[in-house]
Amino acid sequence: xxxxxxxxxxxxxxxxxxxxxxxxxxxxxxxxxxxxxxxEFVQIVQSYNIQYKLQTPETQLKWKTTIDPVLIxxxxxxxxxxxxxxxxxxxxxxxxxxxxxxxxKTLLITLKIIEIKE
Numbered sequence: 187x188x189x190x191x192x193x194x195x196x197x198x199x200x201x202x203x204x205x206x207x208x209x210x211x212x213x214x215x216x217x218x219x220x221x222x223x224x225x226e227f228v229q230i231v232q233s234y235n236i237q238y239k240l241q242t243p244e245t246q247l248k249w250k251t252t253i254d255p256v257l258i259x260x261x262x263x264x265x266x267x268x269x270x271x272x273x274x275x276x277x278x279x280x281x282x283x284x285x286x287x288x289x290x291k292t293l294l295i296t297l298k299i300i301e302i303k304e
Contacts, residue, residue, distance in 0.1 A: 216276045220268055223283060227264055230290065230300065231257065237299045256293055260286045 234257070238249060263286040267279035294300045 216271045216280070219280065220264075220271055220276075223280075223287070224264060224268075227260060227287065230287075230294065233300050234294065253293060253297075253299075256286075256290050260290045263287075 234253065238246060241249065260283070263279070263283040267276060267283045270276045270279050291300070295302060
């Protein structure tokens with residue numbers, strides 16, 4: 187599945203999660219942490235897509251080979267975490283996602299695709 191279609195599904199999932207969370211008043215549980223992480227990932231993907239469209243075809247090709255595999259890895263880790271919430275093993279999947287997401291952020295900051303907001 188392409189990053190764009192995953193992104194669209196993620197946006198729908200975020201809306202659904204926040205709607206459920208608003209109704210249920212979810213505290214800092216695994217579901218709440220997952221919702222926040224999903225939102226952060228979507229924001230990163232949005233920033234990346236905006237910057238990607240502004241690049242030359244050569245740079246786009248370079249990004250497809252260097253950044254897209256990392257985006258996919260992070261997305262898969264996020265999906266794996268979401269799939270096990272409530273089973274008792276979600277912490278391990280959360281740690282794997284956090285590591286992958288950190289690698290992605292470091293790569294995007296290094297390439298000046300995103301900036302750190304303070």
